[in-house]
Amino acid sequence: MRGDDQMSGKREIFGTDGVRGLANAGAMTPESMLRLGMAVGRVFKNGAHRHRVVIGKDTRLSGYMIEPALTAGFASSGMDVFLLGPLPTPAMAMLTRSLRADLGVMISASHNPYHDNGVKFFGPDGFKLSDETELEIERLMKTSPDTGRAMSADLGRVKRVDDAGARYIEFAKAAFSRRISLDGVRIVIDCANGAGYKVAPTVLWELGAEVKAIGIEPNGFNINQNIGSTNPKKMQDAVREYRADIGIALDGDADRVIICDEKGRLIDGDQVLALIAKAWKKDGVLKGGGIVSTVMANMGLGKFLEGEGLSLERTKVGDRYVVEEMRAKGMNVGGEPSGHVVLSDYGTTGDGLVTALQVLSVVASEGNKVSDVCHNFEPFPQLLKNVRFSHGDPLGNADVKAAIKAGETKLGKTGRLVIRKSGTEPLIRVMGEGENEAVVSAVVSDIVSAVEKAAQ
Template sequence: MTRTLFGTDGVRGTANAEPMTAEMALRLGMAAGSHFTRGDHRHTVVIGKDTRLSGYLLEPALTAGFVSVGMDVVLVGPLPTPAVAMLTRSLRADLGVVISASHNPYQDNGIKLFGPDGYKLSDETERTIEATMANGIESLRVGPDRLGRARRLEDAGGRYIEYAKSTFPRGLRLDGLKIVVDCANGAAYKVAPRVLWELGAEVVPMAVTPDGFNINKECGSLHTDALGEQVVTHGADLGIALDGDADRLVLCDETGRQIDGDQVMALIGDLWQRSGQLRGGGVVATVMSNLGLERFLAARGLTLVRTQVGDRYVLERMLADGYNVGGEQSGHMILADHSTTGDGLVAALQVLAALIQSGKQASEVLRQFEPLPQLLRNVRVEGRSAAEILAAPTVKGAIAAGEARLAGQGRLLIRKSGTEPLIRVMAEGEDEKVIDTVTASIIDAIRSAAA
């Protein structure tokens, strides 16, 4: 059975429209709760969310579903995705749930599930849950005497703050550093500035007034222009941009220049290698990471292992082969010594530790390699499926021609988005004009096929 409800990062869609409805959330809660009910102990699920208005729709529906199959619910409110993963383990819960569409606008929402170990569910487990939902869930209901209970964990934010601080090297402080932190009006709007302040930094907070509609709106890791401007205006040492659920990190150095995930992986991988902390002999990233990162690591005797796009696939490879540093160019950073999923704030703390230990400015420390020219364009497709469009002879021909043009001097990657109705076209190579021409040709073919 193939997955139809779950995508690359849980269930996602427009809020209050299929599949992201209260009815679906209730059924998902019942099916997932039933799947993770094993043994005679009281079973517990932790539910967190970001700041979208639709969280008020999905949270009670999921709660009702879990309670109806006998599972107790712990509600933690708006908290980063990695905080929910951490609390799932800390509370010895059977399941963790995050209601978030990550970097998407407020109109969207999503549901991510974590197992009792704090890791995202496997494709196989998600298929099993989907099958349960499809085959009927009425028999999963328990009797009135076995219903679960729901309660709020009032100190959830404080627990995550202490956890995040514990990942920062002992003996170091952020005294003397001025940091601008953009919380995307999302899940980290309270905890991220607090962690940095408690470690001694002078903090300039941005996008910390969520209203249900402004999450990721012209702020956060996808919109860093304002962050760069604020870094320069305030004379800050570093700018930190998180996304809506704070599992993604993009930085700005003291000049306001953006620093992506590839540079962060290069910094941490090299630093941990020299300190003897790196495991696996390299770094795990996706097919989107720049060739410059691969060459940087190779020059240091390290490997870059590539996976398909999605931090879950990065983590699966890390766990399978014993790596402890991985991530995505887009900013997901997985440091397996500290977290079971991407954690933008924890990764930022590792960067700050490197800045302090080096005594240099961010522009010197964070420009680890010169990236090859790379273009990434998104083509929105409506009406026809992305798979059908990519199978069109004209599109296949344009892709083949592009690959031939880049042979030996670059690479081409065409893929459909797992979370939005988009086809992503990426070209990378030595000659910027060539990759621009190749990208434009393929996009024209896709648009013609989609018309």
């Protein structure tokens, strides 16, 4: 069942960001992927024309199992399949539109370890699927696949596309102003041994930077392993060792980014959002009078934006909800503290490399150090702890509810709590934030203790 209590629709397969789980188990077996491909094919075949689907993946070993299973499902439903190989998730969103496909597929579990994998889908407009479409896919997976099979003469064909990486490289470079050069800028880029391991260093080098790339030796098992945006220490150490001007760490599918300055100090997604909002407002290109983030965004970001005369619209956790709010409010900047930033002037989903290029654009144009440019506000003390559970609903426990209520009382109007089930893992996430760090720590600890007892 979906590990997220924020949605009214009950899911058995889809979560916050597509389908995800342990590879070769549960929903991520070849049999399930075959049925998934057939069901999705039935949903997206909507006319007599030849339908096409593009498939990309990250560097996990299990991608070699999942890709052919999905391919067989799509071909069985009569869809032509274009295999693009290892590419970032944002590249798949872009290429779905560029190649005039009816559907885009990214095989990746993002920042998760190698033993997990997942599947993300993009419609012909490059946006992720709606809740209603995902529920329809799940419904069809439970029905007989016979009605969705194509006749022998109508089976889909399969083809590899060799220049997909080059297409994305040119797309990403176009997001950087031609009036600015990265000549002389020393950059450490950490590709997490993931989907961006080829294209990301190439883009930076072709824009003139001096590039030191790490996390570019994937072996099927080392994606996100002590490296990348969720483990940025190697990136920070490399910045100090090579005296770089900036460090850029992507995650496994390169749709999010964490940056560090020349001193090795981390700059999270909230600071990046503040920087881009301020710069785009100055250039007159910020739309909607503000930005969109989630309930996890730091209160300091909201205070900073208020001082700039801008608004902060909050959504449920998940980039798809950020994008929905951006489209509804006519805004072109949104994202999450994790570094998943969506810039709709350039793409329909988060793009770690394009986001980093926006930061580099401001740094290069102002001629200042990253430490001067990227620290725009002092964040409120914030603490996030995760509690793993294997069964039941710990958040429904009376003692947990009492601990949460007591915590809200202690924090008062100067703080807040965000407690939710993860949409991608069996975790309860407990986040506390407020002006008093000691109070925040005590409140979070009390709630975590109550959840741990309830989860036993």
